[in-house]
Amino acid sequence: MTNPLLADWTGPFEMPPFETIKDEDFEPAVDAALTEARTAIEAIAENPDAPTFANTIEAMMRADAPLNKVLGVFYNLAGADSNATRQDLQRTFSPLLSSYASEIYMNAPLFQRIDTLWQERDSLELDPEQQRLLYLTRRGFVRQGAQLEGFARDRLAQVKSQLAVLGTEFTQNLLKDESDWMMELSEADLDGLPDFVVSAARAAGEEKGAKGPVVTLSRSLIVPFLQFSPRRDLRQKAFEAWAARGANGGETDNRDIAAEILGLREERAMLLGYDDFASYKLETEMAKTPQAVRDLLMQVWTPARAAAEADATRLTAMMHADGVNGDLEPWDWRYYAEKRRKEEHDLDEAELKPYLQLDRMIEAAFSCANRLFGLEFERIDPPLYHPDVRAWNVTRDGRHMAVFLGDYFARGPKRSGAWCSAMRSQQKLEGEIRPIVVNVCNFAKPPKGAPALLSYDDARTLFHEFGHALHQMLSDVTYESLSGTSVARDFVELPSQLYEHWLEVPQVLEEFATHADTGAPMPEALRDRLLAATTYDMGFQTVEYLASALVDLDFHSGEAPADPMERQADVLEELGMPQAIRMRHGTPHFAHIFSGDGYSSGYYSYMWSEVMDADAFAAFEEAGGAFDPEMAKKLERHILSVGGTREAEELYTEFRGRMPGPEALLKGRGLDSAA
Incomplete structure (x- = not known):
């Protein structure tokens, strides 16, 4: 056959x-x-x-x-x-x-x-x-x-082959640690958890074949557990398992693999005549040099750390008031930050989540794409690779533009995180080839028959990945290697991060944030409180991200560390990392930089792109508003449709008329007034 x-x-x-x-x-x-x-x-x-x-x-x-x-x-x-x-x-x-x-x-x-x-x-x-x-x-x-010639030529091929093998091994070790661990919960352990967390824990237990509810290392389950569980001992157990992924000893331990990868990358760069891997990698990015990256990150680090330290003082006082003595720990932060958010913004995740149904948020993302770019989405039912996957035919003015697949729920065989990929990319070399685009997320799957409810961060993730998908769907180039997201790494996140802003448009929430039980729209007062709190806890979020980006940059600048864990600790100490915050991605589970070369020396790129996305959305606001048709046409013409056919800085300047500074980013994160 x-x-x-x-x-x-x-x-x-x-x-x-x-x-x-x-x-x-x-x-x-x-x-x-x-x-x-x-x-x-x-x-x-x-x-x-x-x-x-x-x-x-x-x-x-x-x-x-x-x-x-x-x-x-x-x-x-x-x-x-x-x-x-x-x-x-x-x-x-x-x-x-x-x-x-x-x-x-x-x-x-x-x-x-x-x-x-x-x-x-x-x-x-x-x-x-x-x-x-x-x-x-x-x-x-x-x-x-x-x-290259002779030994250098042969050795470089060996190095690249070893790196490919090690990256695969790193990824598979991490997946095994994530899929193997679970913490079973008794009925008493569920006390204090909102219904949506209990439902997610029960659904995870069914998926794992456990006797009752469980907490897994899926972000969509462990984060709300850390936010809401009053059991400090259970929060600590869950957090420490989450932080220990890839560092549990035995066959799945990634620490030696990380060290070997860093050493091989340094050798690769030196064979090619570069001082270090960061200099090699950044040469083709917008940033160009490690120093340019460090300068941007440190401009944000100082106010972010100040904000986080001020928040830590407040959260520690709340913890002491609960009768818990000692220092605020990483497994305490989310719990007390959630309590503080309820206190200061009258915003309760349990009250908010029923208004953020997965199906309605998908509709919201589609609706924005329709208003901005004229895209229409028709559900189709071709054979797919898993029953959870959905498919849509994407058209514009009757013309087929793409097939879009959405794979939204967490499951054991799926690697963690969220991403966009293309099973087929757009091109015109062999006739008109339209893309097959896939968004993969890891949202908690609800019990059968119940609607899937998202956190606001989940909803932002959905819009983020759909922004990447639009970059693929609207691509209009001849050559596949230049299409869609085939752009500089520190430019690729611009369309995705920019699209997140449309989730914050009040009229989008008014139409699509409807209650799962009653169908009623989110009350205006709740919506206003939600939008007012979008920069809440931003010191924490920025510090945990920047710590990872700065460690990544340090790992690849200068001599590769023989012991990455020791170097990680040294970098964090030099930065003055707040004691109660951990890196978003510790070295043994930092898949962005160790599963392959994609984000190595490049984790900073989310923030580099954020400088542009804050400025780009301001362009819409300065024009006719979030759905200004002329700005949407400019965005498609200069950025979304042209892939990598031009230099990224040139494309952005054509769209906006200039390159931005970090001011809009700091303002957008609420850090412009931080000490």
Whole structure:
């Protein structure tokens, strides 16, 4: 029988035929696609005809198409619906794919063709997108070692292969620690917890096959437990398990893996002639240098730490008033911050959550996209990879724009966090190809028949990931490697963080924040209190994020630490890290920077993009309001539709007329007046 991963997909929207794909199909499909890609690349490199853009650059784009088709399905499943077989396959594929990439980048005749085109670029009559693709292709080859020779060339290939294997191992260790741990709760342990936390704990217990309710390490369950449980002993047990992910000893311990990754990254950078990995990595980002990143982060660190220290004093007093002596601990912060929020803003998560139904928030995200960009969403029911996944046909003026998949609920085989990916990216090289875009979240699944209720942070996450999805859906470029989110790492978060602002638009909440039981809209007074509290506890949120970003930057600047945990402690001490706050991502579970190179030296990028997103939303407010049609057109024309066809700074300047400073960010976080 034909392997379904290699056959033409002829179903609706040319979706992957999930109903016929089996795990045993992946390895032969990858082997066949790799063989086909190698043959195609060799034919390009050995082509006796003089190099042209078509027979070299465009031919390279086509060579990888079958492989990208298979891997687009596999890696989405490996992240969102893992199992033992898929984890084994990840470990098998990592060195194979790294070796294939090294073969291409180290292919001297192939690079010679690319370099010849680069030298002759002024006479090739290329359009701007083709010029950009040629530039990025050549730059990518050079940065991957195409100009190295002898030992350095061979060693770089070995280093990259080892890094691929270690990144996979780090991810799988973390997933195992997260999926294995649970804390069973007695009925008495549920006292003081709001109904939505109790329901989530019972649903998690059913999913885990436990006898009763449980707390797991899913953020959507453990965070509300830490917010509401009056049992300090249970909060401590849960928090310490959460903080210990990847650092429990034994086979899943990630500390030595992190050290090895950092050492190999330093070696990689030095083989390529850079002082350190941060200098190598940031060269192609908007920030350009480690010092530019550090300067921005420290401008925010000082007021954020001051705000957090002031808050810690207040929370400690509240704890002492409860008869608990001693210092405020990390497992106390969220509990007393929630009590303080209720006291100061009359805002209770238990009162708020029934108004933030998952289905209504999805509708809200779709409605905003319709008002801004004319997109329409029709629910469809093709075969999908899990019963929880939903699908929509996205159209504009009757034209198909994308298939959008939403995979919203936490489950054991799914890695933690939230992300957007594309099983297929937009391109026009082979006719009009529209994307298949996936948003993956880890919201607590409700009991059967009950509506899924979100926290406000959950709702922001939904809008954030949908902002990434819009970047993919509205892409309108010729070449896949430039489409959608294929932009500088510190620019990629701009569309996602910008889209979060529409959740705060009062008329959006008025229409879509309706009560799960009564259908009544959120009362205006509650909505006003919610919006007034959006910067509440921002000192804590900013400090835990910045600590992770600054540790990431330090790890990759200068000599790699032999003991990352010791270096982490030193960095936090130098910063004056508040005692009751931990890094958002401690080193052993810092998947952003250790699961792959994506955010290594780049965790700062959320804040770099935030400088722009605060300023970009201000542009709407300065014009005709949040749904100003001309600003929406400018946003699509200059940012959302053009992918990586231009430099990020150039794109933003065309949209806004200038680059912003950090003032809007500080104001947006309520830190502009912090001491």
